[in-house]
Amino acid sequence: MGHVNPEREVFAQFKNLPRDHPIHMLNLVRLKPFADYEDGRSATGAEAYRAYARESGPIFERLGGRQIWIAAPELMLTGPQSETWDIAFIAEYPSGQAFIDMLRDPDYREAVKHRTAAVEDSRLLRLRPGAPGAHFGEMA
Secondary structure (H helix, E strand, O other): OOOOOOOOHHHHHHHHHOOOEEEEEEEEEEEOOOOOOOOOOOOEEEHHHHHHHHHHHHHHHHOEEEEEEEEEOOOOOOOOOOOOOEEEEEEEEHHHHHHHHHHHHHHHHHHHHHHHHHEEEEEEEEEOOEOOOOOOOOOO
């Protein structure tokens, strides 16, 4: 069984982190071949994920979010070969609170049904943005 939505205990830890500075969220997403909607409608995982993006995007942007990087993963060079991903992207939020506000937004809560139907597995990693340091792999 894949990871699709945050577990309650981990989300509680997220809420305990500072909420007053920008955050980046690394998203790794593996889509189902066919979406699994509770109401039985028919769509591919990619179509359902596009519906999620269409409906949640305006909420994300209204709260100050922006996508700063996106890629199509090609090969897991280091790591479990079983972890394949269809989409990789980084979303930037003006604060941890903005992310929480998005999840609580009634329109977002409606849009997320498409993500839940579409996603087979995912990873969502909160990152604290930093500036590159003087040497490779260092933060200033």
